Amino acid sequence: MKVLLIDDDPEILDLLSSFLEMKGYEVDTAETGKDGLSLFRSGEYSLLISDYILPDFDGLQVSRQILSMDENALIILITGHGSIESAVSAIKAGVFDYILKPFDLEQIEVAIHKAEKVIALRVENMKLREVIARSEGADNLIGRSRAMKELKGLIRRVGATQATVLVTGESGTGKELVAQAIHRASPRADGPFIPINCGAIPDNLLEDELFGHLKGSFTDAITDRIGRFEQAEGGSIFLDEIGNMSLALQAKLLRVLQERIVSPLGGEEQRPVNVRVIAATNLFLAEEIKKGRFREDLYYRLNVIPIHIPPLRERTDDIPQLIDFFNRRFSGLMGFPEIRFSSTAMKYIFEYRWPGNIRQLENFVERMIVLQPEGHIVQPEDLPSDIHMGATGGIDTYILEGSIDLKAKLTEMERFYIEQALELSGGTRSQAARRLGLKRTTLIQKMKKLEISDKVLKKK
Ligand SMILES: Nc1ncnc2c1ncn2[C@@H]1O[C@H](COP(=O)(O)OP(=O)(O)OP(=O)(O)O)[C@@H](O)[C@H]1O
Ligand SMILES: [Mg+2]
Incomplete structure (x- = not known):
């Protein structure tokens, strides 16, 4: 010591x-x-x-x-x-x-x-955590559907290379998990895996996070600081939500990827880095390029090997195994018995669209374990209303019997979708607005009108 x-x-x-x-x-x-x-x-x-x-x-x-x-x-x-x-x-x-x-x-x-x-x-x-990670497997990617099998094969092949990978998929499909699996399947597995969420950090801080700084380069820089790129030396860096990075920073990142050199803020020094880059986004980057929000040249640098994770609704075969997996994890963690579903309830679960994908399924299983009485077999009416409303979701299942208050009904639906979009976007209003095809300001107006509070934002 x-x-x-x-x-x-x-x-x-x-x-x-x-x-x-x-x-x-x-x-x-x-x-x-x-x-x-x-x-x-x-x-x-x-x-x-x-x-x-x-x-x-x-x-x-x-x-x-x-x-x-x-x-x-x-x-x-x-x-x-x-x-x-x-x-x-x-x-x-x-x-x-x-x-x-x-x-x-x-x-x-x-x-x-x-x-x-x-x-x-x-x-x-740390040892314990490694054991858990290993027992959940190189296979803590649960799923035996064809799509999952192909994905695992691809991860093994890509892992063996040094190539830059761009992981795409809707929110909650497991992009981070896949990035970790690629790292573990690579010759760099013993090196660090350094994740950084490019969407969650303001621009000026993000630059500092990524590339570091020298002492004195700005008022609070009382010491040198090593950036994430250098922290990932010999391993992999995971650039999550890359689609939300500013154009200015994209240009800087591009240079790092081309030259494999970083310069910490406040100096001329250029430091070589040996880092494998794995990036992820839930945005459709081709669209972002068209709108001038993402650099095309950076896209090609990142997209050397694209890995797309299909949404859960396209691999429903995985649902039973995932439910088992989360059942075991949560009942073990919380000391509750595992939750069981009736076969009709399972039908709803299969037909539901799972817009939040595996994360949503995970939260759902956890909630069911906590909320349902012990030993109770979950029936359709015990399911959250959005799942119970069926695969077609809300509107098609509304049948006019006699008369309705259309305005009230529409308001109800508006609230329902806005709350869901906010939850799925982790409270990021601009992302939620994009999901709804609204301008951010319009969304905020609607939230005010419907008195959708910040509590909803922080639910996740
Ligand atoms: N195949 C899988 N097997 C087991 N758990 C999974 C699988 N895919 C995802 N999960 C779990 O689902 C949750 C969401 O996964 P992850 O954070 O990797 O998704 P993401 O695509 O990065 O989502 P976001 O775009 O919202 O950041 C995590 O808790 C993860 O452990
Ligand atoms: Mg993620």
């Missing part, structure tokens, strides 16, 4: 480092916060022990910077009696432990043992 010690008192540094070395740890030392930070950045330390008062920074400032580089960093602060309060705020900021002055070496040892336990637990956890 490698430990970094920061203290401006050379005697204490000496004392602590010889004690820790005697105990079998590898130790590096620094006398200022600045030196400590640059050591931390270049080395792999399991633990940082720092004096609270340093000539340049205080312990809280150092800790914040370290934690922003590595949120899992374990930090122990040594503080004088006067600064207990600051020690407490340090703990709140994510510092692992603090030791009060004057301290004896035994206290240090105890604190380090605690930290070692945490490290061991984390390793254990």
